[in-house]
Amino acid sequence: MNVTKNVKFQKEVDVDKGPYKPDDGYRRHSKSLAKNAIAAAIKSMEEAENPIKYIDWITQGEFTEERGRKQMEEFISNWEYQGRWSHYTEFLKREDVIHSFHYIYCVHWNIPTAWRPIARTTASVYFTIKINTNKPPDTPIDVSYVFESHSFVHSFVGCLRNFQLDLKPLDTASASFGVSPCLDGSLEKGIYFSQEGGHVILANSVLLGPEFKLVFSIRPRSLTGTLIHIGSQPGEHLCVYMEAGKVTASVGSEAGGILTSVTPKQSLCDGQWHSVTVTIKQHILHLKLDADYSSTAGQHPVPTARTQEHLHIGGVPANLKTLKLPAWKSFFGCLKNIQVNHIPVPVTEAAEVRGTVSLNGCPDH
Structure with missing residues (x-):
């Protein structure tokens, strides 16, 4: 290699x-x-602040986009950096070059400051995995990487509305990063996802396996949207989403997938908090909504606990939208009290916040 x-x-x-x-x-x-x-x-x-250390690199025949991403995670786990930094590895694109394919990844580092309006420090490393089509499948992959400059950004703190340029209103931003919506009135604990869309990524925070329990509460303002997605590849995941008021839990593994759903009699957009519980035990998937609705499915293999997976809240990145699920719309509303295997998940340690999302609280109405 x-x-x-x-x-x-x-x-x-x-x-x-x-x-x-x-x-x-x-x-x-x-x-x-x-x-x-x-x-x-x-x-x-x-x-060379981070010297190259040996890991068990895969061959060209073993390579997939997801295996390449996990190799990046394994490689940078040998690097030395301060523990308060969080990182997130993302596959960017594939470039077709003469006699080879270049797979490009980016590892983003930042110091989370969601609860404090202070300066944010970021850094990035770009990896390229080169697959030579003229070489046999047992050839080790070729990897190179380059550092992007560190940046220290002082962001504007406050609300900005009715922005115009040359007396003309600007169109809605096509993308945003770490932008919190302007919220009027008092707030209560929780994450607020605006109608413009967005999601939160907690990197390497969940070990998805045959014995697993996920609990959280929602107060939706729309009846369709992704609530929680665990996993970084289509093959092995757990996804909880709403579709026209129906709540569904889906689990996928290399051997197949299962799902189960509940449909409440009353709309979930009633201004009240609703609890969602997903349990995996002995190859059985169980979904419970509040104390009134529950559903079970099973008899199919579930993911085997192997590596820590990303936890996506309120939506997923574009590269994960290859799953054949009916609802990929971002969640609109409030979500709070996430627990995995009876342990609270601290959203203040989010590796990345995309779109218009507030970690500072939800409107209390």
């Missing part, structure tokens, strides 16, 4: 300024070359 780190080597002396005579310049130029080589080596060692 070839791993290449992009490091700048700065040439301090130009050793090719013209012809020179061996009798009077050979020693001088040899000394300059040696000095430059030593300086470059020292500089590269100083800049």
Whole structure:
């Protein structure tokens, strides 16, 4: 496996300024070359803050987009950085190059500051996995990566409305990152997802396995939307979503999938909080809504606990919308009190907030 780190080597002396005579310049130029080589080596060692460490890299025949993402996660787990940093690995795109395919990933780091309007520090690393179509399947994958500059951003704190440019209202933003909606009145505990759409990502926070329990509460303002999605690939996941007022829990594994649903008699958009409980035990999937509705399905394999998975709240990234589920619309409303296996999930440690989402609370009406 070839791993290449992009490091700048700065040439301090130009050793090719013209012809020179061996009798009077050979020693001088040899000394300059040696000095430059030593300086470059020292500089590269100083800049290589995260030295390459061995992991069990997969071959080209074993490669998939998701296995590549997990290799990135395993690789960066050997790096040394402060624990208060959170990271999230994302597959960006595939580029078709002559005799090869380039799979590009990005690892985003940031220091979560959702509860405090202070400056945010971010950093990114871009990985490229090259698959050479002229080489046999047992050839190790070729990996390179490059660091993006750190940034220290002082964000605007407050509400901004009716923004115009040249006396013309601007269109709704096509994308937003970490933008909280302007909320009037008093707030209560919870996450608020606006009508514009958005979701929260908690990286590597859940171990999805054959014995599993998920509990949370919702107060929806729309009857269709993704509530919770656990997993980073279509093959193995747990998804809880609403479709026209019906609440469904779906579990997928490499061997297949199962789902179960409940349909309440009264609309869930009644301004009240409703509890949702999803339990997996002995290959049985059980869904409970409040104390009145429940449903069970089973007799199919469920995911085997292997790695920590991402927990997506209120929606999912575009690269996960390959599952054949009927509802991929973002959740509109409030969600709170998430527990996994009886342990509260701290949303303030969110690795990433996309779209218009408030972690600071929900309107109390």
